[in-house]
Amino acid sequence: MKNIIPEINKKESVTIKAPIVEALKTAYKNPTYQFHIPGHTKGKAVFKDFKKLIGDKALSLDTTDEFDNLGTLHPATGPIKEAQELAAETFGARKTFFLLNGSTAGNLAIAMSMTKKGQKIIVNRNCHRSILTGLMISGAEPVWVCPNRIEDWSIWGNIEAYQIEELLEKDKDISMVWITNPTYEGVVSDVKSISEVCKKYHVPLVVDEAHGCLWNFNRHLPETALKLGADAVVHSLHKTGGSMSQTSMLHISKDSCLDEKRIEKALKLLHTTSPSLILLASLDAARANLQTNNGLNLIDKAVANAKYLRKRLDEIPGLHQLKGDFGYKTDVTKVFIKIDGLSGKRLESILEIDFNIEVESASDIGVLILCNLGNKRSEFKYLADSLEKIASQHYKDIYYLENRKHMPMLEPQIKMSLRDAYYADKETINKKDAIGRISAEVIAECPPGISILLPGELITDAHLPYLNDYETLEVVKNPLQY
Numbered sequence: 003m004k005n006i007i008p009e010i011n012k013k014e015s016v017t018i019k020a021p022i023v024e025a026l027k028t029a030y031k032n033p034t035y036q037f038h039i040p041g042h043t044k045g046k047a048v049f050k051d052f053k054k055l056i057g058d059k060a061l062s063l064d065t066t067d068e069f070d071n072l073g074t075l076h077p078a079t080g081p082i083k084e085a086q087e088l089a090a091e092t093f094g095a096r097k098t099f100f101l102l103n104g105s106t107a108g109n110l111a112i113a114m115s116m117t118k119k120g121q122k123i124i125v126n127r128n129c130h131r132s133i134l135t136g137l138m139i140s141g142a143e144p145v146w147v148c149p150n151r152i153e154d155w156s157i158w159g160n161i162e163a164y165q166i167e168e169l170l171e172k173d174k175d176i177s178m179v180w181i182t183n184p185t186y187e188g189v190v191s192d193v194k195s196i197s198e199v200c201k202k203y204h205v206p207l208v209v210d211e212a213h214g215c216l217w218n219f220n221r222h223l224p225e226t227a228l229k230l231g232a233d234a235v236v237h238s239l240h241k242t243g244g245s246m247s248q249t250s251m252l253h254i255s256k257d258s259c260l261d262e263k264r265i266e267k268a269l270k271l272l273h274t275t276s277p278s279l280i281l282l283a284s285l286d287a288a289r290a291n292l293q294t295n296n297g298l299n300l301i302d303k304a305v306a307n308a309k310y311l312r313k314r315l316d317e318i319p320g321l322h323q324l325k326g327d328f329g330y331k332t333d334v335t336k337v338f339i340k341i342d343g344l345s346g347k348r349l350e351s352i353l354e355i356d357f358n359i360e361v362e363s364a365s366d367i368g369v370l371i372l373c374n375l376g377n378k379r380s381e382f383k384y385l386a387d388s389l390e391k392i393a394s395q396h397y398k399d400i401y402y403l404e405n406r407k408h409m410p411m412l413e414p415q416i417k418m419s420l421r422d423a424y425y426a427d428k429e430t431i432n433k434k435d436a437i438g439r440i441s442a443e444v445i446a447e448c449p450p451g452i453s454i455l456l457p458g459e460l461i462t463d464a465h466l467p468y469l470n471d472y473e474t475l476e477v478v479k480n481p482l483q484y
């Protein structure tokens with residue numbers, strides 16, 4: 003049993019505090035004559051249809067920090083400071099930063115503050131594009147670790163500790179390890195062993211746990227990297243934790259060797275100077291909710307619903323689901339499935355058009371279903387019934403093979419540094435003429451935001467199935483110049 007759960011239950015007898023939510027409530031009840039931003043002035047100057055859609059209350063709550071005793075984000079003061087401290091305590095961190103602009107902002111801040119030009123950083127090849135953007139800004143060089151491939155599903159799998167150790171042993175100049183866990187489809191790596199390797203070689207470990215913010219709160223979910231020796235962890239609370247879109251947290255772990263003051267400075271530069279109090283309150287509220295019995299029950303239900311769905315799916319002939327297998331585990335709430343004779347994209351459109359079901363994402367192979375805190379058992383029943391119909395009915399007859407691929411599974415051929423290629427003189431040329439040239443742009447479609455091509459990489463025929471939507475590509479103009 004993870005220790006966070008008894009602690010949280012103990013606190014249930016005390017009122018769970020949500021300081022930003024409280025401060026916003028007070029501000030709402032005590033309106034002032036407003037001669038400051040935002041200029042729509044509590045919704046009075048807003049397009050009527052929009053106001054009707056979103057509601058008076060939401061607009062009158064739309065304010066930024068500095069005003070009405072709501073505190074400030076940079077530096078963190080007042081209710082915002084208190085809320086960040088409560089979040090740190092809840093997630094088991096030494097320090098937590100609230101992020102607007104998602105985990106993207108956290109990754110950028112880590113790169114800007116913890117890496118610098120020429121430094122070598124181990125990064126998994128299937129990392130999110132925000133990490134690469136960060137490295138382009140700082141000028142640090144990724145040393146790629148390619149996770150195991152799960153060929154049957156055309157996806158990247160877990161990263162092995164020995165892979166990290168081999169790279170660290172080979173190149174003593176590597177100064178940080180930055181991994182993503184879990185993968186988009188929920189495959190989990192052995193972070194504990196990886197962190198032991200990092201400690202042995204005295205390099206910090208940063209874990210992009212964007213998809214794992216609930217892990218601290220339920221013993222049926224994997225263990226969070228914050229408890230397994232990572233120095234910093236990002237969580238997209240908006241993805242699975244119940245906060246509003248674009249809100250995330252960056253945690254510095256209790257024993258971290260990183261200097262949070264430097265990270266804070268980078269965050270200050272990266273963040274808007276007008277943070278939305280509604281978004282900050284939604285992070286505060288999500289944390290508070292996860293601490294309550296209600297929130298813990300919602301996670302229990304999500305896990306139980308995932309197990310129910312998985313059991314139903316096991317009974318459908320021709321339908322397969324990705325499960326924890328030898329060498330890796332999976333997060334039970336992320337259900338990646340495929341149906342014989344249907345591409346994932348085709349399955350996604352059938353679900354959407356014929357059943358009004360929208361899934362998280364689809365690749366050429368399968369579709370990804372998230373078992374969310376807010377989904378009801380009846381919805382999972384409807385989903386399982388619908389998939390049963392699709393697997394047994396005529397849909398397979400209209401199977402077509404797509405000549406495009408969606409999950410980049412490429413091993414890069416690096417010809418120039420990421421940053422040099424990004425800032426090089428570029429030219430835009432026809433895709434077919436780009437084979438053999440060096441890419442000058444990041445191509446990483448969302449979801450999942452994993453790169454197809456990065457600046458500095460050789461463009462080859464293997465990239466073409468992923469580039470159907472592109473007529474032209476940006477390439478380095480005079481590579482020999484660099």
Ligand SMILES: Cc1ncc(COP(=O)(O)O)c(C=O)c1O
Pocket residue numbers: 103104105106107129130132182186210212213238248249250450451
């Ligand atoms: C692994 C990973 N890291 C970071 C991000 C960026 O997160 P956000 O959308 O919160 O900026 C994503 C988004 O999909 C992601 O999948």
